[in-house]
Amino acid sequence: MARVSIKSIAEVLGVSTATVSLVLNGKEKEGRVSKDVAEKIRLKAKEMHYEPNNLARGLRMGCSQTIGLIVADISNLFFANLAFHIQEHAEKYGYSVIITNTNESDLKLEKMVNVLKSRQVDGFIIVPTEHGMPYVETLVKRNIPTVLVDRNFAEIKAGAVVVDNYHASAKAVKSLIRQGCRNIGLIIYKSRLQHMRERKRGYIDAITEHGFYNPDFVKEINYSTISNDIPIAIESLLLKENRIDGIFFATNTLSMLGIKQLMNMNRRIPEDLKVVCFDKSDAFDFMDIPIPYIFQPLPEMGRIAVELLVEQIKEPSGERKCVELQASLVNSPVNN
Amino acid sequence: MARVSIKSIAEVLGVSTATVSLVLNGKEKEGRVSKDVAEKIRLKAKEMHYEPNNLARGLRMGCSQTIGLIVADISNLFFANLAFHIQEHAEKYGYSVIITNTNESDLKLEKMVNVLKSRQVDGFIIVPTEHGMPYVETLVKRNIPTVLVDRNFAEIKAGAVVVDNYHASAKAVKSLIRQGCRNIGLIIYKSRLQHMRERKRGYIDAITEHGFYNPDFVKEINYSTISNDIPIAIESLLLKENRIDGIFFATNTLSMLGIKQLMNMNRRIPEDLKVVCFDKSDAFDFMDIPIPYIFQPLPEMGRIAVELLVEQIKEPSGERKCVELQASLVNSPVNN
DNA sequence: TTTATACGCTTAATCGTTTAACTATAAAGT
DNA sequence: ACTTTATAGTTAAACGATTAAGCGTATAAA
Numbered sequence: 001m002a003r004v005s006i007k008s009i010a011e012v013l014g015v016s017t018a019t020v021s022l023v024l025n026g027k028e029k030e031g032r033v034s035k036d037v038a039e040k041i042r043l044k045a046k047e048m049h050y051e052p053n054n055l056a057r058g059l060r061m062g063c064s065q066t067i068g069l070i071v072a073d074i075s076n077l078f079f080a081n082l083a084f085h086i087q088e089h090a091e092k093y094g095y096s097v098i099i100t101n102t103n104e105s106d107l108k109l110e111k112m113v114n115v116l117k118s119r120q121v122d123g124f125i126i127v128p129t130e131h132g133m134p135y136v137e138t139l140v141k142r143n144i145p146t147v148l149v150d151r152n153f154a155e156i157k158a159g160a161v162v163v164d165n166y167h168a169s170a171k172a173v174k175s176l177i178r179q180g181c182r183n184i185g186l187i188i189y190k191s192r193l194q195h196m197r198e199r200k201r202g203y204i205d206a207i208t209e210h211g212f213y214n215p216d217f218v219k220e221i222n223y224s225t226i227s228n229d230i231p232i233a234i235e236s237l238l239l240k241e242n243r244i245d246g247i248f249f250a251t252n253t254l255s256m257l258g259i260k261q262l263m264n265m266n267r268r269i270p271e272d273l274k275v276v277c278f279d280k281s282d283a284f285d286f287m288d289i290p291i292p293y294i295f296q297p298l299p300e301m302g303r304i305a306v307e308l309l310v311e312q313i314k315e316p317s318g319e320r321k322c323v324e325l326q327a328s329l330v331n332s333p334v335n336n
Numbered sequence: 337m338a339r340v341s342i343k344s345i346a347e348v349l350g351v352s353t354a355t356v357s358l359v360l361n362g363k364e365k366e367g368r369v370s371k372d373v374a375e376k377i378r379l380k381a382k383e384m385h386y387e388p389n390n391l392a393r394g395l396r397m398g399c400s401q402t403i404g405l406i407v408a409d410i411s412n413l414f415f416a417n418l419a420f421h422i423q424e425h426a427e428k429y430g431y432s433v434i435i436t437n438t439n440e441s442d443l444k445l446e447k448m449v450n451v452l453k454s455r456q457v458d459g460f461i462i463v464p465t466e467h468g469m470p471y472v473e474t475l476v477k478r479n480i481p482t483v484l485v486d487r488n489f490a491e492i493k494a495g496a497v498v499v500d501n502y503h504a505s506a507k508a509v510k511s512l513i514r515q516g517c518r519n520i521g522l523i524i525y526k527s528r529l530q531h532m533r534e535r536k537r538g539y540i541d542a543i544t545e546h547g548f549y550n551p552d553f554v555k556e557i558n559y560s561t562i563s564n565d566i567p568i569a570i571e572s573l574l575l576k577e578n579r580i581d582g583i584f585f586a587t588n589t590l591s592m593l594g595i596k597q598l599m600n601m602n603r604r605i606p607e608d609l610k611v612v613c614f615d616k617s618d619a620f621d622f623m624d625i626p627i628p629y630i631f632q633p634l635p636e637m638g639r640i641a642v643e644l645l646v647e648q649i650k651e652p653s654g655e656r657k658c659v660e661l662q663a664s665l666v667n668s669p670v671n672n
Numbered sequence: 673t674t675t676a677t678a679c680g681c682t683t684a685a686t687c688g689t690t691t692a693a694c695t696a697t698a699a700a701g702t
Numbered sequence: 703a704c705t706t707t708a709t710a711g712t713t714a715a716a717c718g719a720t721t722a723a724g725c726g727t728a729t730a731a732a
Binding site (some may be wrong): 001052056059074075077087099100116117118260275281282286287288 | 620
Binding site (some may be wrong): 361391 | 717
């Protein structure tokens with residue numbers, strides 16, 4: 001079963017490959033192919049189950065209609081959902097998506113950028129790692145279409161779509177204060193990434209505004225030792241003298257493990273203490289009471305990421321837009 | 337910034353592209369290139385940041401070092417994890433993975449097969465849709481490397497890696513019986529797919545063996561109307577006269593929604609009734625008591641899927657193996 | 673001296689598509 | 703009759719990499 005190419009169609013029909021190509025790309029008008037021949041070609045193509053070879057086309061055209069998506073971890077629901085929406089929209093524009101993982105490793109980010117480059121992706125959508133800026137910068141400097149998502153490096157002007165982490169975070173903390181919390185803990189990753197810094201800043205500013213700031217209440221967790229760190233952090237936070245009455249979890253994984261630890265320690269939510277989380281976790285559905293959380297508009301983010309990228313692909317040296325979306329607080333007993 | 341190709345290196349160094357290609361592919365021995373020239377080429381390549389163009393290579397070699405992965409829904413944790421492990425192993429063999437979704441639509445399966453074929457993927461790993469057999473069959477007939485995963489069509493000899501759904505299911509049900517359950521409900525998708533049929537058969541056989549079978553206790557849910565169907569199914573199952581004391585949920589999504597409904601109805605697990613689920617859900621971590629579930633060896637499945645596919649790619653007309661893995665029951669108070 | 677062979681590199685075809693430039697014919701305009 | 707214009711195609715180069723076959727030159731063998 002030999003591959004059926006434009007050439008085989010051309011031979012069978014006794015025309016040139018150019019004609020076949022013209023017709024199959026709907027350029028018969030400019031290419032001026034007669035209706036008869038065009039119809040014959042289209043029929044034969046269907047009959048022979050012709051499928052264009054995108055490698056060849058990509059080679060010739062200098063583009064592959066493929067987007068490279070680099071996320072931290074596809075098995076994390078947040079990224080999986082993001083990937084889903086990115087794919088759905090990419091498809092609309094005729095793009096396929098190659099997804100790769102970094103597992104938060106800078107080395108892997110570099111490797112993946114190279115792998116995807118050699119596959120001639122037309123552009124990148126990247127959730128960068130903590131120290132991944134240099135690799136992203138290289139792409140930007142070479143005018144390779146690149147959109148950062150979830151996390152941004154303000155210093156380099158790549159395109160980006162992120163949420164307003166600062167205000168989202170502040171909103172979350174204020175909702176706790178409005179519920180009467182005074183001693184509010186923060187469980188967050190130790191990270192230099194802007195989105196984490198912003199979430200922390202949002203927490204600190206909101207809480208300082210009300211005069212409740214206590215640096216001891218900020219617990220920074222190492223990504224790689226999270227399972228060990230969380231129980232320790234929560235336990236030290238919940239020491240009697242701290243009188244903790246609220247906790248803000250800065251990511252969904254932190255929430256998951258944190259709340260689990262609270263349950264292990266027999267703390268009731270919200271009677272003993274109140275919580276609010278960044279991002280939803282499937283698990284929230286199971287809680288007796290609804291867990292308030294910051295909702296990031298994932299479908300929106302996916303859509304915009306693709307749109308920004310497609311714009312850049314059309315005009316690689318054009319301006320690179322950064323879009324900041326507002327996140328909302330859901331399930332909170334206090335409004336706004 | 338023009339792309340750096342083998343040609344540009346050759347021109348700068350005043351040698352032919354053939355020599356450069358030979359060296360860069362480590363074929364200097366057979367190609368008999370002098371150490372001097374080889375070293376010069378390697379240096380220059382690094383200096384110019386040469387990255388091979390995989391489109392061109394793929395076109396020439398007739399293979400793209402790319403695997404097409406088609407899953408039902410990448411935002412479902414089960415598939416996201418599966419995709420993760422498939423990727424990790426594919427990478428080891430030098431393959432990239434293009435992931436696409438069907439959302440359980442047969443039409444989309446057909447479309448995705450064509451999209452991936454035109455991208456010249458070297459093989460497919462597919463989680464097929466309910467009526468997707470014809471499309472898979474076409475691939476198999478054309479000797480296109482194909483491995484089914486999670487779900488199999490026994491009728492066509494594609495490669496496959498699945499769990500022993502029948503015994504896993506029976507194991508789950510028997511654990512309920514051993515805990516004293518007599519009236520055990522089954523919440524399952526209405527589907528002709530073999531894995532669903534096997535799970536149902538496992539349930540029926542195990543329960544019939546003990547003389548407790550009652551067809552009314554089997555509730556089949558439509559995938560597309562799941563949010564409506566689940567509460568109705570659970571409510572009708574829990575009618576007083578049924579004296580239901582156990583429920584077996586046949587997938588993770590069914591478990592999630594089903595347990596949520598049980599909680600809405602204030603049924604305590606395991607006091608009021610016991611449950612056992614197929615697949616883990618993140619949410620289980622949040623439950624007061626551990627939820628027993630059937631654990632599918634996902635890392636194994638991913639690894640084997642890739643290995644089977646790579647074998648097929650090496651020998652497309654060779655025998656296509658089907659691997660059946662045993663799933664285990666975890667968190668159950670009764671052993672085995 | 674002649675012939676074989678090893679060495680070191682080049683030539684050129686090829687993969688499947690696209691597309692600018694060209695050709696050939698007919699019809700229309702002057 | 704001659705030029706222009708429209709029609710309906712074809713030719714051939716190009717994208718970047720691979721690789722079988724070829725070709726001088728030098729050395730070794732006969």
